[in-house]
Amino acid sequence: xxxxxxxxxxxKQRRVRTVDRLYIRQHTHTSQITHPQAxxxxxxxxxxxxxxxxxxxxxxxxxxxxxALSECIIQVPLIKGKSxxxxxxxxxxxxxxxxxxxxxxxxxxxxxxxxSSEQMTNDxxxxxxxxxxxxxxxQSFTVIFDTGSxxxxxxxxxxxxxxxxxxxxxxxxxxxxxxxxxxSLSIQYGTGSMTxxxxxxxxxxxxxxxxxxxxxxxxxxxxxxxxxxxxGILGLAYPRxxxxxxxxxxxxxxxxxxVNQDMFSVYLTRNSAVxxxxxxxxxxxxxxxxxxxxxxxxxxxxxxxxxxxxxxxxQIVACNGGCQAIVDTGTSNIVGPQADIxxxxxxxxxxxxxxxxxxxxxxxxxxxxxxFHIHGQAxxxxxxxxxxxxxxxxxxxxxxxxxxxxxxxxxxxxxQYYSIFSRAQNMVGLALAR
Numbered sequence: 001x002x003x004x005x006x007x008x009x010x011x012k013q014r015r016v017r018t019v020d021r022l023y024i025r026q027h028t029h030t031s032q033i034t035h036p037q038a039x040x041x042x043x044x045x046x047x048x049x050x051x052x053x054x055x056x057x058x059x060x061x062x063x064x065x066x067x068a069l070s071e072c073i074i075q076v077p078l079i080k081g082k083s084x085x086x087x088x089x090x091x092x093x094x095x096x097x098x099x100x101x102x103x104x105x106x107x108x109x110x111x112x113x114x115x116s117s118e119q120m121t122n123d124x125x126x127x128x129x130x131x132x133x134x135x136x137x138x139q140s141f142t143v144i145f146d147t148g149s150x151x152x153x154x155x156x157x158x159x160x161x162x163x164x165x166x167x168x169x170x171x172x173x174x175x176x177x178x179x180x181x182x183x184s185l186s187i188q189y190g191t192g193s194m195t196x197x198x199x200x201x202x203x204x205x206x207x208x209x210x211x212x213x214x215x216x217x218x219x220x221x222x223x224x225x226x227x228x229x230x231x232g233i234l235g236l237a238y239p240r241x242x243x244x245x246x247x248x249x250x251x252x253x254x255x256x257x258x259v260n261q262d263m264f265s266v267y268l269t270r271n272s273a274v275x276x277x278x279x280x281x282x283x284x285x286x287x288x289x290x291x292x293x294x295x296x297x298x299x300x301x302x303x304x305x306x307x308x309x310x311x312x313x314x315q316i317v318a319c320n321g322g323c324q325a326i327v328d329t330g331t332s333n334i335v336g337p338q339a340d341i342x343x344x345x346x347x348x349x350x351x352x353x354x355x356x357x358x359x360x361x362x363x364x365x366x367x368x369x370x371x372f373h374i375h376g377q378a379x380x381x382x383x384x385x386x387x388x389x390x391x392x393x394x395x396x397x398x399x400x401x402x403x404x405x406x407x408x409x410x411x412x413x414x415x416q417y418y419s420i421f422s423r424a425q426n427m428v429g430l431a432l433a434r
Contacts, residue, residue, distance in 0.1 A: 074206040074259065075284070078128045078145070078276035080269055128268055128276055128329070128411065129230040133204040134215065135175030141168050141231040145266070145278050146330030147303050147421060148408070150242035152203065152249050153185065153216030154232035156196060161218075163225035167232075170217055177202050183244050185216040194221045198244060205234075205249065206280065208258050214246045233330070236264065236421065240301045253280060254423065262424040266329055267433060268415045270385075288418035288431035295375045297426045302326040305428055307407060308373040310340070312347035325407035327419055327428050334386070335408035338401035344370065348383065350397050359387060361395040372409070379430060385416045 129142045134154065141154045155164040157171045172178040181198035196218040203213040218232075235242070236250055247255075254262050259281030267287040269275040277284065283292075298306045307325045310318040318340035335341075341357075348367050350357040359367065367383035389395045398412040420429030 073282045073284070074208050074253075074280040076130045076132075076145070076206040076278045076280070077274070078130045078268070078278060079142075079274065080128055080276055130278060132234065134170055135172070135201050136177040137175075138204055139168070139170055139174065141170070142229070143232045143234040144230045144330055145236060146233050146328075147236045147266070148326060148328035148330040149233060149235035150237040150239060150248045151185070151187070151216055151235045151244075151246055152213065152233070153187065153194065153196065153218060155221065156217035156219060159196070159218045159220060161221045161225075162223060163221035163228070164218065166226060167228075172199060172201075172217065175201055181214055185243055185246075187216070187243065194218050194225065196220070198246065203249060205253070206278075208253075210249060210252050210258065211256060213249055213252055216243075216246075236329070237303065238301050250280070250423070263420060263422040265418065265420040265429075266414060267418055268329075268411055270415050283418075283420055283429075286434070288433055290432050292420065292429040292431045293375065293377045293379075294422075294425070294427045294429050295377075297428065298324060300426055302328070303421055303428055304406075305374060308375075310344060311371045311373065312344065313368050315347070317343045317347040319407070323405065323407055325409050327414065327421075328408045328410050329414060329419075331408045331410035332412070333398040333400045333408075333410050334412055335400045335402050335410065337405055337407075338403070341399050341401040345397060345399055348386075348397065350399070356396040357399050358394060358396045361389055364395065372413075374430075377430075379413075379417060381413065381416055386412055 129144050131140055132143055133140045143152075143154070155167045155169040157169045159169060172180070179200040181200055183198045185194075185196050185198050187194040194216075196216050198214055198216055200212050200214050203210045203215065235248055237248070239245075239248055239251055242248055250264060253259050261282050263282065264278060264280045265283045265287075267275075267277045267279070267284065277287065295305045298304050304324055304326045307319050307323050309316045309320060309322070318336060323336075323340075336344075342352075345352070345357040348359070348370065349363065350359045352358075364383050364387050367387070369383065370381045370386060372379045372381070386398050387395050388398055398410075402408075414433075416433055417430040418433040420431075422429060
């Protein structure tokens with residue numbers, strides 16, 4: 001068996017019979033030992049047999065429903081792997097790729113497409129993905145947990161595109177619980193599209209089965225998707241954004257009472273390949289320090305908030321008078337209108353070269369911070385967080401321009417600020433990541 005699971009029951013120190021937290025955590029390696037966690041009173045039982053795993057999951061669901069819990073938390077580890085860009089740079093193919101498939105965050109451009117199809121970006125810098133399974137018996141897939149889209153889709157055995165050939169493909173005939181939804185699905189990209197159809201099946205997220213979940217099965221995929229590291233996408237935005245009026249996975253998790261709180265949170269490591277985590281049903285205090293700043297949403301489609309301004313060295317350099325931004329785990333960089341991004345790049349000493357805002361790698365320690373002013377709070381990004389260093393192309397900022405007025409606070413921002421997405425309150429919470 002390739003992976004194991006943990007049932008973690010944390011007991012309050014003063015009320016030893018009251019369950020304080022229950023975690024279901026999927027592991028990438030197996031173990032059969034019981035050992036204490038860092039938090040006082042937590043014990044972890046890792047199980048490796050499929051039969052025992054099912055018993056643990058059944059008990060976990062019973063505990064979530066019956067015991068007086070302050071938190072019922074499902075955690076999905078994320079792997080930080082090489083991005084498509086890094087792999088292409090190693091192969092000497094990056095210039096050719098970006099010539100054919102220039103970055104284009106088109107998910108925001110055409111609002112008439114929100115009902116019939118979903119728009120997503122062809123971001124070659126995405127590096128975080130987790131594992132889910134679909135069907136009975138389960139078929140496993142790596143997916144990007146994307147707060148900038150709402151549909152779940154994976155490749156199918158009916159797809160003959162080159163992009164499907166090097167990814168895992170779902171075979172509905174091997175699942176006893178699969179049902180064809182009888183609907184087509186189209187997802188538009190800046191340089192192509194994914195087309196397919198929709199079906200229903202059991203989707204297991206962090207060891208918890210989400211029953212009767214609708215998802216897309218691709219039949220054709222754009223050529224650039226052959227370079228994607230993940231097999232598919234699991235969207236975590238609002239239902240209003242979903243193609244074909246599909247119910248997003250987290251909405252079914254809430255409806256089926258699989259989480260105690262209608263929220264999830266995301267922690268992204270800066271350099272380590274392991275340690276990143278999506279937490280469903282609450283927050284993990286091990287992943288942030290200080291207070292959480294709660295920011296009301298300005299629109300309930302994306303996780304959209306109002307940014308008051310962006311400053312460098314105390315001077316407003318972008319978003320003067322306020323602007324709209326989404327907190328998006330499905331975008332790697334910070335994206336904004338071209339004039340504002342150019343202004344920010346100049347303010348930190350970057351210059352444009354081959355489509356990137358590049359800097360001298362020797363100057364990083366002397367470069368100023370960017371400060372995003374949001375809901376009366378200041379969120380600072382030091383140069384070490386917004387500059388990326390490539391073995392082959394030197395150093396560049398994680399600033400990218402688009403034709404849209406809507407800003408994107410992507411993984412660069414989320415690595416610095418632990419991000420909490422509350423459907424109960426329609427708010428985003430931000431706290432300094434550890």
